[in-house]
Amino acid sequence: MINxxxxxxxxxxxxxxxxxxxxxxxxxxxxxxxxxxxxVWGQSLKGALRQAARDRGLDDDSFGSQTVNEVFGxxxxxxxxxxxxxxxxxxxxxxxxxxxxxxATMQRTFAWATSATALSxxxxxxxxxxxxxxxxTIPTPNAARGYAGDQVWVGSEHEEQVVGPCLVNFxxxxxxPQAKDNNKDESEDKSxxxxxxxxxxxxxxxxxxxxxxxxxxxxxEALGEREALEPFASKLKKDLLVVGEDVMQLLVRQGxxxxxxxxxxxxxxxxxxxxxxxxxxxxxxxxxxxxxxEHPDRSEEHQILVQELLExxxxxxxxxxxxxxxxxxxxxxxxxx
Amino acid sequence: MSPTGPxxxxxxxxxxxxxxxxxxxxxxxxxxxxxxxxSTAYTVRPWPSTVAGALAKALGGEPSCVRGPVLVxxxxxxxxxxxxxxxxxxxxxxxAGRSEVWRLSVPDRAPEGVVTDLxxxxxxxxxxxxxxxxxxxxxxxxxxxxxxxxxYLAGTLFGSRRSTSTADIRLRDPVLFETRVGLGxxxxxxxxxxxxxxxxxxxxxxxxxxxxxxYVPARDDEPPPRGPVPFGGRGRLAEIxxxxxxxxxxxPDEFPNGQMLLYVVTPGIWARGWIPPLDPGTVLxxxxxxxxxxxxxxxxxDTYREFLASRASYWAVPAGSVYYLKFPSPETALVWxxxxxxxxxEPARPRLxxxxxxxxxxxxxx
Numbered sequence: 001m002i003n004x005x006x007x008x009x010x011x012x013x014x015x016x017x018x019x020x021x022x023x024x025x026x027x028x029x030x031x032x033x034x035x036x037x038x039x040v041w042g043q044s045l046k047g048a049l050r051q052a053a054r055d056r057g058l059d060d061d062s063f064g065s066q067t068v069n070e071v072f073g074x075x076x077x078x079x080x081x082x083x084x085x086x087x088x089x090x091x092x093x094x095x096x097x098x099x100x101x102x103x104a105t106m107q108r109t110f111a112w113a114t115s116a117t118a119l120s121x122x123x124x125x126x127x128x129x130x131x132x133x134x135x136x137t138i139p140t141p142n143a144a145r146g147y148a149g150d151q152v153w154v155g156s157e158h159e160e161q162v163v164g165p166c167l168v169n170f171x172x173x174x175x176x177p178q179a180k181d182n183n184k185d186e187s188e189d190k191s192x193x194x195x196x197x198x199x200x201x202x203x204x205x206x207x208x209x210x211x212x213x214x215x216x217x218x219x220x221e222a223l224g225e226r227e228a229l230e231p232f233a234s235k236l237k238k239d240l241l242v243v244g245e246d247v248m249q250l251l252v253r254q255g256x257x258x259x260x261x262x263x264x265x266x267x268x269x270x271x272x273x274x275x276x277x278x279x280x281x282x283x284x285x286x287x288x289x290x291x292x293x294e295h296p297d298r299s300e301e302h303q304i305l306v307q308e309l310l311e312x313x314x315x316x317x318x319x320x321x322x323x324x325x326x327x328x329x330x331x332x333x334x335x336x337x
Numbered sequence: 338m339s340p341t342g343p344x345x346x347x348x349x350x351x352x353x354x355x356x357x358x359x360x361x362x363x364x365x366x367x368x369x370x371x372x373x374x375x376s377t378a379y380t381v382r383p384w385p386s387t388v389a390g391a392l393a394k395a396l397g398g399e400p401s402c403v404r405g406p407v408l409v410x411x412x413x414x415x416x417x418x419x420x421x422x423x424x425x426x427x428x429x430x431x432x433a434g435r436s437e438v439w440r441l442s443v444p445d446r447a448p449e450g451v452v453t454d455l456x457x458x459x460x461x462x463x464x465x466x467x468x469x470x471x472x473x474x475x476x477x478x479x480x481x482x483x484x485x486x487x488x489y490l491a492g493t494l495f496g497s498r499r500s501t502s503t504a505d506i507r508l509r510d511p512v513l514f515e516t517r518v519g520l521g522x523x524x525x526x527x528x529x530x531x532x533x534x535x536x537x538x539x540x541x542x543x544x545x546x547x548x549x550x551x552y553v554p555a556r557d558d559e560p561p562p563r564g565p566v567p568f569g570g571r572g573r574l575a576e577i578x579x580x581x582x583x584x585x586x587x588x589p590d591e592f593p594n595g596q597m598l599l600y601v602v603t604p605g606i607w608a609r610g611w612i613p614p615l616d617p618g619t620v621l622x623x624x625x626x627x628x629x630x631x632x633x634x635x636x637x638x639d640t641y642r643e644f645l646a647s648r649a650s651y652w653a654v655p656a657g658s659v660y661y662l663k664f665p666s667p668e669t670a671l672v673w674x675x676x677x678x679x680x681x682x683e684p685a686r687p688r689l690x691x692x693x694x695x696x697x698x699x700x701x702x703x
Contacts, residue, residue: 001565018518019516033513033514034513042573046572047522051527054524088572092574093572128565289359291565
């Protein structure tokens with residue numbers, strides 16, 4: 001078996017629709033029942049991958065329908081007999097779980113919020129994928145607090161940052177010398193320039209900070225060295241915030257986008273009905289584990305297909321594609337087992 | 338956890354395998370399902386056969402037998418604790434916010450005015466009775482740790498108290514059901530196809546919870562199981578590892594008056610239906626058996642005909658059921674308990690016992 005860790009980075013808001021309405025929300029996104037974290041079900045993701053293979057003509061020209069069907073399984077209508085799928089697909093697609101959620105902040109416009117739960121699951125995915133990485137320690141802040149890698153987010157005991165609908169006090173797991181000096185006299189006002197300058201600007205080495213290390217890892221592996229994403233990769237290193245579970249629970253519920261849409265009567269242009277949709281915001285980071293079973297003769301071709309399909313490409317996931325939703329950048333982390 | 342597996346002596350006693358689903362688990366309950374007709378598929382907790390199939394895949398061949406599944410909680414990387422279904426004779430208050438737990442009792446004689454034909458097979462069996470001080474009660478559902486079940490089986494869970502509480506018995510319910518919808522999609526029009534919307538439910542264990550089962554290897558030098566392996570339907574995978582620290586609750590040292598409590602760990606499929614196979618002379622005094630469950634099994638096959646030939650459905654006694662037995666003597670009870678404690682009783686069909694159905698534990702009843 002070959003395992004892949006698949007990162008998805010949302011270019012536009014993503015609507016992977018759930019099974020029913022959620023209170024006043026007509027079209028909620030998929031969420032895990034245990035944690036309430038947003039998720040993209042494996043079945044939805046697999047369908048999107050199959051459609052992507054078709055859209056790129058991989059079942060016509062380069063690989064042929066046999067190879068695509070071997071990887072994804074034959075279309076449902078091709079079974080000769082009811083109740084039996086004559087061949088299961090070789091690719092097993094797991095749920096894409098939340099890694100980091102962009103949230104509005106009062107400085108630097110936005111930051112990415114993650115949690116010990118989300119990072120623990122990502123670490124587990126690395127273990128499943130047997131990707132040879134030494135992962136950073138997983139920070140575990142108190143329920144209503146957080147850890148930041150860059151000193152610009154770190155304040156004194158009662159200095160809080162606006163993070164979406166929350167006010168959160170951030171600490172640094174590896175306090176900088178500057179921060180230590182500031183803490184000696186908390187009443188001393190920091191100049192505006194000093195507040196806005198990053199640890200990088202000050203020449204501080206943050207490489208020992210686990211939060212910074214996670215940001216760096218995600219920047220490298222989820223976004224990669226892609227020119228279009230470089231500013232965001234650079235920002236992710238500095239603006240990843242690990243928040244406590246109480247804060248994360250609010251963010252995953254209130255940090256998604258709710259859009260009210262209108263259906264008009266075509267002739268009169270009168271409002272026929274209003275409905276509300278929920279979206280995972282652009283810049284969200286998700287991760288899933290894919291497992292490709294080996295074929296006695298054609299494993300290499302299957303691997304090339306998966307790599308060509310997913311390595312450094314833009315996919316369409318979820319609904320509302322005709323109004324620009326659901327574009328995600330994909331990135332593969334591969335490991336052999 | 339042991340990377341190399343237990344010793345040969347331990348292997349004969351069985352090894353504990355921990356099964357950690359990567360995502361959700363989808364195990365169909367056997368009801369027919371076709372998108373567009375009956376468009377809802379229901380999922381259940383993994384059957385013993387589901388676990389046995391996964392283990393066979395992980396081991397590269399079938400083990401001698403499988404006993405499970407149960408749940409395990411892993412609060413720390415190096416600590417796991419086995420959890421069992423709540424015994425069916427524990428009840429709780431039906432009033433909101435109340436957390437008291439009471440135990441049903443076996444009456445001396447059957448209640449008057451109750452007519453039943455259940456006693457045709459077990460003429461001396463009586464239904465368990467709710468204590469008079471616990472009028473508004475309902476069945477308690479969930480999972481309790483091995484230490485609590487051990488105390489229950491030893492008859493010391495309540496001590497001299499009339500009741501205990503859900504906190505005291507560390508009641509947990511980490512098995513959550515997640516409803517999912519799916520649709521057939523026309524690849525050309527990029528729209529949903531008519532009549533191909535369906536709904537399924539998946540099981541999602543809370544974080545740090547896993548399934549576990551004991552298995553007896555087919556040979557002493559069998560290597561440890563290796564994952565990932567398919568677990569349930571929908572192409573779902575699970576990791577498998579060994580944990581030699583897990584253990585069953587112990588067999589009681591004695592059975593006063595020959596009274597034995599039989600606790601069902603995994604669904605039982607027995608020749609006499611709800612009545613477990615017992616030795617002649619053993620009297621079934623009473624029982625708490627919740628609604629039966631329908632167990633459906635099938636093997637993956639290449640053709641529809643083979644698929645039809647391999648599938649079967651059974652009525653099964655649910656896990657957590659409790660039987661009150663009376664043996665001719667304390668000695669015969671002890672011998673029977675040492676034979677069958679944490680083993681599967683004789684099944685209605687061959688191989689259902691080695692697949693893990695009908696595993697029981699023994700205890701005492703007051």
